[in-house]
Amino acid sequence: MRSIFVIARNTVSEAMSRIVLQIILVFAIMFLVIGFFFTFMTPGEEDKMLKDLGLTVITVFGLVLAIFMGVSLVQPEVERRTIYAVLAKPVRRLEFLIGKYLGAIAVLAVSTAIMGVVLVAALYLKQLVWSPELLVALVGTYLSLIMMTALVLMVSTFASSLMATVMGFLFWAIGYGQIYINQLAEHSDNAFSRYMLAAIHTILPNFSYLDVRPAVVDGALIPVELLGKMALYGVGYTIIVLAIAAILFNEREV
Amino acid sequence: MASVVEVRGLTKVYRSFFGGTGVLALNKLDLDVNEGETFGIVGPNGSGKTTCLKLLLGLLYPTAGKARLFGMKLGDLRAKKLIGYMPEAPYFYDHLTGEQLLSYFAQFFGLSRAQQKTRVDDLLNMVGMQERRKMLLRHYSRGMLQRIGLAQALLNEPRLLVLDEPTSGLDPVGAYQIRSLIVDLRRRGTTILLCSHLLNEVETLCDRVAVLYRGNLKACGTIEELLPQPSQVVVVASGLPAPSLAKIEEIGAACTPVDGMVRITAPLERSQQVLALVQGDGGTLHELQRPRPTLEQVFMEMVREEAE
Numbered sequence: 001m002r003s004i005f006v007i008a009r010n011t012v013s014e015a016m017s018r019i020v021l022q023i024i025l026v027f028a029i030m031f032l033v034i035g036f037f038f039t040f041m042t043p044g045e046e047d048k049m050l051k052d053l054g055l056t057v058i059t060v061f062g063l064v065l066a067i068f069m070g071v072s073l074v075q076p077e078v079e080r081r082t083i084y085a086v087l088a089k090p091v092r093r094l095e096f097l098i099g100k101y102l103g104a105i106a107v108l109a110v111s112t113a114i115m116g117v118v119l120v121a122a123l124y125l126k127q128l129v130w131s132p133e134l135l136v137a138l139v140g141t142y143l144s145l146i147m148m149t150a151l152v153l154m155v156s157t158f159a160s161s162l163m164a165t166v167m168g169f170l171f172w173a174i175g176y177g178q179i180y181i182n183q184l185a186e187h188s189d190n191a192f193s194r195y196m197l198a199a200i201h202t203i204l205p206n207f208s209y210l211d212v213r214p215a216v217v218d219g220a221l222i223p224v225e226l227l228g229k230m231a232l233y234g235v236g237y238t239i240i241v242l243a244i245a246a247i248l249f250n251e252r253e254v
Numbered sequence: 255m256a257s258v259v260e261v262r263g264l265t266k267v268y269r270s271f272f273g274g275t276g277v278l279a280l281n282k283l284d285l286d287v288n289e290g291e292t293f294g295i296v297g298p299n300g301s302g303k304t305t306c307l308k309l310l311l312g313l314l315y316p317t318a319g320k321a322r323l324f325g326m327k328l329g330d331l332r333a334k335k336l337i338g339y340m341p342e343a344p345y346f347y348d349h350l351t352g353e354q355l356l357s358y359f360a361q362f363f364g365l366s367r368a369q370q371k372t373r374v375d376d377l378l379n380m381v382g383m384q385e386r387r388k389m390l391l392r393h394y395s396r397g398m399l400q401r402i403g404l405a406q407a408l409l410n411e412p413r414l415l416v417l418d419e420p421t422s423g424l425d426p427v428g429a430y431q432i433r434s435l436i437v438d439l440r441r442r443g444t445t446i447l448l449c450s451h452l453l454n455e456v457e458t459l460c461d462r463v464a465v466l467y468r469g470n471l472k473a474c475g476t477i478e479e480l481l482p483q484p485s486q487v488v489v490v491a492s493g494l495p496a497p498s499l500a501k502i503e504e505i506g507a508a509c510t511p512v513d514g515m516v517r518i519t520a521p522l523e524r525s526q527q528v529l530a531l532v533q534g535d536g537g538t539l540h541e542l543q544r545p546r547p548t549l550e551q552v553f554m555e556m557v558r559e560e561a562e
Contacts, residue, residue: 006361010347017349080345085406088311088339088416089362090331253314 003091004099011073011103020068025111028061029118036122046126051134052217054119058112059141059213065111066145067168069104070152075161078254087254094246101153101242108145112138133216136227140210143234147205148172150238154245157252174200175207209233258414258445259287259310263319266305266469279305281469282319287414287462292436292446294460296453296553302469303449304342307418310447311339323414335363338412342419342449344403348392352383352402355391356409363410377405382431397428404432414445421455433459457549465553472556481546487525489518490541491532498535502528515540 015021035053039046074097077083086096116138123130151171156164174181178201185197210230212222264283269276280302287293295303308314310321312329323333346355353374360370378384381401386394394402400420407415420436421429436459440446450456456463457477464474473480492515494502499509499516505527507520520528522544532539547555 002364003362006358010350010358014347014349081341081343082346084308084311084313084341085339085344085346085359085403086362087313088334088337088341089359090334091362092331251315 003095004102007086007091007096007099008103008106011100012106015069015072015103015107018072021065021107021111024061024065024068025114028057028111028115031057031061032115032118032122036126039126047123047129048217048219050119050123050126052213054122055134055137055141055213055216058115058119058138059144059211061115062108062112062141062145063148063172066108066148067152067165067172069107070149070168071156071161071164073100073104073153073156074249075156075159075164079161083254093250097153097157097246097249098242101150104149104153105146108149109142112142112145131216131219133212133220133222136222137212137216139227140212140230140234143230144175144205144207144210147207147210147234147238147241148175150241150245151205154241154248157245157249171204172207175205176211178204178206178208205237256289257286257325258289259285259293259321259323259447260325261285261306261310261319261321264306264309264316264321265318266302266309266314267317278469280309280466283466283469283471285464285471285474287445287447289413289445290443291461292440292448292459294456294463295447295449295466296451296456296463296549297466298451298557300468301466303451303466304418305469306466307339307416307447307449311337311416335410336413337416338407338410338414339416340403340407340418340420343396343423344399346391346399346402346406348390351388351390352394352398352405353378353387355402356406359406360409365409373409377408380408380435381405396423397425400424400428400432404435408439412444414447415439417446417448419450419452420448421450421452429455453550453553454548463549465556467557467560472560477549481549481552484544484546485522486545487520487522487528488541488543488545489520489525489528489532489539490515491518491537491539492516494532494535494537498531498537501535502531505531 032054035050035057039049042049087093120130120134148168148171152164152168155167159167181197181201185194185201188194188197210233212226215222261283264280266280267276267278283302283306295306297303305314309316310323310328321328323330324336326333347358350358356374356377357370360373365373378387381404383398383401383405386398391399391402400423404420407417417436421432424432433455436446436448440459448456448460460477462474462476463480465472490512494516502518503509505520505524507518507524507528510517510519518528529539
């Protein structure tokens with residue numbers, strides 16, 4: 001347990017020292033600030049525009065960060081051979097993997113919080129109302145980020161960094177396009193492609209389950225049970241993916 | 255003497271993703287490393303030295319055979335607590351300073367903060383990195399990384415120290431310092447498993463040596479056992495007249511003039527006769543040697559035989 005914490009803390013400090021992460025975060029904040037100055041384009045609906053743009057920016061940059069973090073957890077350690085000295089210590093491979101993952105999602109939590117604070121500050125400065133539903137949308141985004149990190153981490157336990165990055169963007173596209181995959185599966189004449197599409201629909205993540213942005217932008221009330229369901233889906237899916245990643249990593253030779 | 259490392263029939267075949275016959279990196283290796291000894295594994299690049307170490311440390315999995323460390327299975331955390339490992343050309347987290355890196359690794363051994371601090375201070379002093387402790391690792395030279403690599407391997411005061419090419423890439427001074435540290439650790443009773451392609455280094459430091467070639471164990475034993483006994487004597491003398499040299503050649507020795515002197519090479523059993531002739535005929539003895547092949551020569555011979 002102690003090893004997990006030690007590794008997680010080192011992962012956070014390593015991520016914080018990376019210029020790429022800082023650049024992504026600065027760009028995200030820049031977009032949020034730009035949105036603040038462009039609300040005049042939607043007179044009467046400034047709050048909708050600002051919330052919509054803000055949450056979209058947080059999701060997009062958050063997912064880029066999640067892919068970047070997920071890719072940088074295992075494969076670079078193997079390529080740079082930093083992993084040798086760690087695994088030669090009394091550290092289980094599972095502890096290494098979980099430690100790295102927890103460090104990554106801690107970084108994502110801080111990044112999401114920073115972007116969220118900028119969005120709330122923008123709403124406050126425009127004297128617009130911010131509702132607790134905004135927080136639910138941020139939690140939903142964060143859940144999709146931890147799922148994405150777990151998926152990319154899983155791929156990087158057996159594939160190259162490039163492959164893991166490509167897969168990350170693929171998961172992103174499929175995760176937000178599950179509705180189309182489902183429709184394709186339903187309308188496909190070919191049995192094989194129908195099964196394949198159904199398998200993709202079932203196995204790969206469905207980020208729309210966690211996406212409450214439209215409701216939040218429209219100012220609709222979000223029931224508390226939905227937050228529970230979102231957490232159950234996000235955390236449950238992540239645990240399954242991490243379990244697979246742990247099995248794969250345990251078999252991996254470094 | 256108890257075996258710290260026991261290896262029986264250890265085999266490693268690297269296979270590609272699509273299977274195939276693969277590359278045989280280690281073939282049915284048997285060896286034992288006893289408590290307190292310094293054991294060297296030598297061999298050219300690709301002979302299976304690093305593969306052997308990585309198998310022992312659980313970084314790779316054997317294709318066949320087994321090995322035990324301190325009587326425990328490979329990967330057992332209790333055994334890992336007793337081991338220190340310095341990888342070849344170590345590369346560490348370059349966002350940390352030398353001191354931070356050592357503190358980071360020290361935490362895996364459950365040392366308290368006070369213990370960590372004392373141990374890190376001692377080790378930084380020991381490897382001569384006290385002044386560079388606050389410098390980021392990305393600014394370290396190869397030699398500095400090597401020293402920090404050795405320091406991190408000693409954090410737990412290991413009973414078994416595994417060193418992979420500990421002096422490769424170091425300047426002569428750096429290599430000497432690392433070798434001195436190894437000698438010091440050996441004196442303190444640490445069992446050392448050393449992998450190197452620097453044969454003179456292994457010859458100097460190790461009690462026993464295993465020679466690997468293309469994954470096969472070609473020889474294993476003490477330096478005394480591996481190096482053949484000298485069979486000749488070499489005498490360098492001067493002031494010997496031509497008839498004396500003729501007499502010396504008659505008993506089966508070869509005489510070669512060298513810088514105004516003569517170099518006499520004779521079978522070992524004729525050494526007394528040669529000396530008697532040199533001194534009896536008024537010659538001056540300058541040098542007397544019983545040249546013994548070095549590990550390097552023996553090794554090159556083995557490699558040549560294998561290649562043929």
